Amino acid sequence: QKEVEQNSGPLSVPEGAIASLNCTYSDRGSQSFFWYRQYSGKSPELIMFIYSNGDKEDGRFTAQLNKASQYVSLLIRDSQPSDSATYLCAVTASGGSYIPTFGRGTSLIVHP
């Protein structure tokens, strides 16, 4: 059973701070890693994906992948109250699978 683990939170950070969200996965051969944002009652919205070890930046968001340690993280710089949402991590397994396994998500609260 391939697993994707996230701390359910809530993670509470003050406005302007860096929010750090973490995700670990069990399949060492996992290929692709995705971060989605989901507001309450809404559908998931893609933030970014990452394939290679290291960092990938997009605006205020940075994804960090460490395949040796089997974790992927999402950093949100200059957090805003509008970033308050649940962040879902999704991972596709090895062996050519294109179906991602989703974590349960981490709830982020950015307070003014």
Added chain:
Amino acid sequence: DAMVIQNPRYQVTQFGKPVTLSCSQTLNHNVMYWYQQKSSQAPKLLFHYYDKDFNNEADTPDNFQSRRPNTSFCFLDIRSPGLGDAAMYLCATSRLGAGAGGEETQYFGPGTRLLVL
């Protein structure tokens, strides 16, 4: 804008009364997925179509069926909804086989919230 559309956004049905949820997409993606998501849980994949090929998850109840009459449309049929089927139903698409990076990326529609009375 290219997008994934789901109708209706909210559906109220009675216990045991069949219901159909629809999904359409203008992205020209070849894969369409149906997920069930309950509160504070990860989306749970029910089934997906890769082109015309239907792929059912092993633990998807027989009560759930799907149709994909063409590339753009996909339907989820719940034959006899039970109280436990109340959830958000998400349709997603992806374009596989294009050889481009990020092709497993899924794009979600707005979802249909199903309430069973």
